[in-house]
Every structure is written in C-alpha cells, then in structure tokens.
Amino acid sequence: AHWQEKRKVSRQNRSAGPQAYCRLQELTVDLHYDFIIVPAEYIANNCEGSCQRPLSARIPHYSSHTVLLLDMQERGTPLRRSPCCVPVKYSSKEIIRFTGEGMQVTTYPNMVAVECGCR
Amino acid sequence: AHWQEKRKVSRQNRSAGPQAYCRLQELTVDLHYDFIIVPAEYIANNCEGSCQRPLSARIPHYSSHTVLLLDMQERGTPLRRSPCCVPVKYSSKEIIRFTGEGMQVTTYPNMVAVECGCR
Amino acid sequence: MRHRGRLLGDTEHSTILCHSSHCCFGIWNQSHGQLQAVMQGCWGSDRDGCDSPACKTSPVHTTGAILQRCLCRSDFCNANVSQLG
C-alpha cells in the first residue's frame, strides 16, 4: 500500500449502502480424487467481493498498479480486465495420497487462501 | 504448480477454437496526478484473458487452490468468485514527484505488472 | 480435551494421544467383503470434515483397490468402522 490515494467515496457508493467488499470467505472443497485418501474435504476458502476505490480504507493488500487501474476506470477508460479480488497469501495442507508404492503423507503448498487483496 | 492435473480439454473449448488465455498485455497508464512531475505516462501493463483448465499446459503461475476451484466449477458447483487472471509479479518505477520541499525522485514498488497468473 | 487414537504400525497395535488436534483418522483396505486396517492415527487439523464422533467411512477407488477412510473425534473412534460408506 504505497500509492497516495484520495479517500473519496462516490455518491453512488454511499447511496447504495455498504457493499460486499473483497474479503476472505469460508469455502469447503471436496477432494474426490482417486489419489487422495485423507481428507475427503477441507476448508480451502475463497476471496470474494468487489474491488473499488478507496482501497486503502478497506483492504490492506493492494498495489499501486491496482490503484492506477481503478483510477483509469473512474476516469471513463474501460479496462479489458478489471481489478479482481484474489488470494494474496496461501497456506499449505497435509494430504495422505496413494502412490504406486502405497500411501504417503505429502504437504501441498498453496492449498488454503488465507489473505485476500485486489489485483 | 504443484497439483496433479489431468490435461483434459473439454469438447466445448476445442470447438470454440483457441481462446485468449490469461497473459500479460501492454497497457499505458496516464499519471495525471498533481504530485507527479515525470513521467506523464508509463507502461504499466495488465493481465488479461480467461482462466480455464488445464492451467499447467498454459501458464506457469497457478496454485493448487486455483486448480481445485476450477475443478469445482467443472463439476457444476457455482463459485461466488471464479479464478481470475491477475499480476503475480510486479516491478517498481521511478517517479519525480512534487513534495512540500520541492522535487524528489521516489521509487514506487508494484507499479508495473511483469508476470500473470490465475488465482 | 484431546482424543486418543488407535495407531497402527507395521508390527503392533498401539495408541497415541493427539496433541495438535481432536481428530483421528483411519484407512482400511476393502476386499472380498473384508476390511483390513492400513493406517490409523491422529489427523493434524480439526477442520477437515472431522465432525462426527464415530468413524463413518467413505470409499476411495484407487488403482486396483477400494479404500475406506474416515476422520472422527472421540477416543479410539478410529479403531473400528462404525458405518461403511
């Protein structure tokens, strides 16, 4: 969060009331793969919600790049890809998986979303 | 890219022909802020395109989390937030900015998107 | 309160106190109507669908074998399958 940003909330946003802003939401994912023995499901989470200015007042994880994209949109320049609420930090998960040699405990990285940001 | 992924392309995708997949695109951004003196514009780039399976064949930057989300969608479970093509690596940019004490060269981090991924 | 789990090693049956969670797991090989325990122990997380006090299994069809697995949260709940999935 390095970019100077004016904390201006447009009239439209104010009158629309509080919007669901980019945040971490609980999401359980089935692991119905024939090589995964345990667990059958786990909480993977997801990042959900809108990305709008001002970012600084709402979310700790944003980049100057994102602020500049949002500014472009606000000035009326359409973007082919609008800023999006995505995981910016993951944690790993232990899995017991089936291999040719039997069962094996493996730690898979980037399995659980733990922090969200606008990118 | 740690998750085992079947390289299956659905019939729908094949018949639709090659789709614009998540990739870095050149985008010039105006820096019309009253505190920025030089440059007046710069190439910030943006990440654009769709995020669909198989990720591994198309893009180096994806997480197990993203593969599992795409699998959920493919099995018919709707997601409140679909995987999105976003910058996963940024570079910085030098800016001459106007401060109360005069002009100052400042390096702003996260100004240019340099690599994209599906998250 | 931590739960004790049935532990299956290579040579002997023993028990283990689950320190990092309240969750036990069990994996069985199912063949010819028989279940043979393959792995039993403590699972590291309470949040991976470990809500039932009893071992209600669900099947996994791996290459050449049907496995039954459960997570459960009561003392020695992973010693025996209480409900086959």
Add this chain to the structure above:
Amino acid sequence: MRHRGRLLGDTEHSTILCHSSHCCFGIWNQSHGQLQAVMQGCWGSDRDGCDSPACKTSPVHTTGAILQRCLCRSDFCNANVSQLG
C-alpha cells in the same frame, strides 16, 4: 547510440551522457510567461512516452506552481523547450 542530455545542477550548467537509456527529461517552472529550468537530466527508461526527438512539454499544476515537463530522445533535446504544452 546514446543521447547526451543537458544537466542542470545547483550551481552550473553541464552535460551528461545517458548510460541506461536514450531518454532525457526536463522540468521548468512557468511563471509570468517565463520558463525557468528546475531539473534536467537522463531518464532511466525509454518506454515512458519518450518518443519525440524534441522537447514538447505538458503542464502540471502543482500546489502554487505550474510546471512544464518533457521527455525526449536526441542530443541536448532537454536544453530548451521546443513546444509548450
């Protein structure tokens, strides 16, 4: 071919050879119809809108001052403003 830039220091005018790019920059303070050079030198990147061989400025309205700035790519192009924005 690298371009030489007009360099403005605190006490004297001098020149500099741009090593990391082909781009010069210039910043002028505009007041009462007069332009006074504030900063001149090499810009680190060729890709920040540094396409013109001549210094065509655009204005910035900062607090209490109007500045004119340009990026340009030819020898000493930043010595003088060739077109005021």
